[in-house]
Amino acid sequence: MPSDKSAGEYDVIVLGGGPAGENAAAYAVAGSARTAVLVEPERLGGECSYWACIPSKALLRPGEVLAGARAMPGIDPGGLGVAAVLARRDAFIHGRDHDDSGQVQWAADNGIDVVRGAGRLIGPRQVGVDGRTLTARHAVVLATGSRPNIPEVPGLGAALPWTSRDATNMAEVPGRVVLVGGGVVACEAATWLSSLGAQVTMLVRGNALLAAAEPFAGKRVADALTERGVVIRFGAEPARVARRGAADTGEGRIHGGPVTVTVHTADGATELEADELVIAAGRAPDTEELGLESVGLPSGHLDVDDHLAVRGVDGNWLYAVGDINHRAALTHMGKYQARVCGDVIAARADDRPLAGPRFTATADHRQTPQVVYSTPEVASVGLTEAAARRAGYPVEVVETDIAVAGSSLIRDDYSGHAKLVIDTGTDTLLGATFVGPDVGEQLHAATIAVVGQVPLERLWHAVPAFPAVSEFWLRLLEARRAGYHR
């Protein structure tokens, strides 16, 4: 019997219309008569489409193309036209109002209803939205993402600093920027802000950029940022912030007068003045208003099993996908979890067994691919050497500079480095990291080798085309042979 939608009854209710929520809904109803509703207070498409992945990559690409052109004899590049770069970014985010009508149409085409508003659990299988109660026959999926972590620093909140939403949606380029953080958002934002003309100072509390990556990756990104004029202050944290005339002038506009940041380092305190302060200090779960207490759960990241069902809730009706479960806070991994979750919901609704790998998320434990679109790019999958050793694997590593015919043909200034982390017990790859221009496009071969557990002896027979950048795979395998003197 179909669910009674007029009474607010659906087979599947999904809170959050970001990439994870959209995919969970679509997979849960695909090829069936099941009904689903996406509950979304802002825009279908979520953070990724309008304030994160898409605008940031739209802002980064022109600087990368310009750098490549400048390294190519015979091309006489002028520079970046800021207005044109921002206009192209705006086209990708469907205008500054973030028109999501295309996504709404996609939902309709897939038989998914959309309810605008913030959803809240009000009991088992029950969701409240603006005074209306929705009831799920099979599943509720929480996919409400994350919000920026704003450190508790005196004066910081009152200074109305930029978050990643302002930086990706910037409407004007601040002359001087202090950027707090040394992670992925900070490295990417420093790259596009500096390529668009801002003088950027990064405050990094640790002693490396991209601290979770192979150390050579953060070092190469730091060197490149420094070369383009970014000042990086390691071991530095904001201790106090003051701003004259702080004003909410709108997303991506400079929020008032100059900001003074008192910076703590091991050597004492100094003061920096900037036109804008950007906070890129990680993400926090946004669960305080989700009503988790109504089903006996504490606030914070949700703990899920490998079918994406929330642990601590009986009856297999509550699931969590994407940033909210903190397994791998990346769009492609949230979508991966959502595909598994949707398939699990569908199978359970049909009383089918969860037989086969399709119903179990595994890649987001130790096989996660990621590309940091800084200049140079950092592409990685799986475990770093340090993480593999911590996990107790018997480890061998091979490294090589990416200096092959293909790379030198692509850019005269090509500089890159590659590293493989090998489990000597099984002769398979645990992880790989590549740094260099456009190495993101090289990553999927490594992901397939890691997930497919392809023995290195077999990889020898995967012959890279000549003269392609991917020939560095051959160099890596040769370096390993040379290490064995065979």
Ligand SMILES: Cc1cc2nc3c(=O)[nH]c(=O)nc-3n(C[C@H](O)[C@H](O)[C@H](O)COP(=O)(O)OP(=O)(O)OC[C@H]3O[C@@H](n4cnc5c(N)ncnc54)[C@H](O)[C@@H]3O)c2cc1C
């Ligand atoms: C600047 C930046 C750049 C990034 N670049 C990349 C990248 O290049 N590649 C990559 O893989 N990842 C990138 N990420 C990470 C990526 O954006 C997230 O991992 C991804 O958006 C998570 O998807 P999600 O569906 O879990 O959450 P979100 O995209 O955050 O969507 C969650 C949705 O839930 C809605 N919501 C919130 N509360 C409620 C509620 N109570 N009821 C209903 N709905 C609610 C929100 O409005 C939102 O639309 C980037 C992040 C940032 C900040």
Ligand SMILES: NC(=O)c1ccc[n+]([C@@H]2O[C@H](COP(=O)([O-])OP(=O)(O)OC[C@H]3O[C@@H](n4cnc5c(N)ncnc54)[C@H](O)[C@@H]3O)[C@@H](O)[C@H]2O)c1
């Ligand atoms: N290309 C991509 O794949 C991409 C791009 C952007 C963001 N993302 C994802 O979005 C998420 C958020 O990125 P992010 O860069 O904000 O987080 P992150 O965890 O990568 O980096 C956070 C940085 O903030 C610093 N920090 C944390 N708390 C601080 C404090 N109180 N004071 C000063 N510094 C502090 C950390 O030391 C670190 O340098 C990550 O999961 C990231 O992978 C992915």
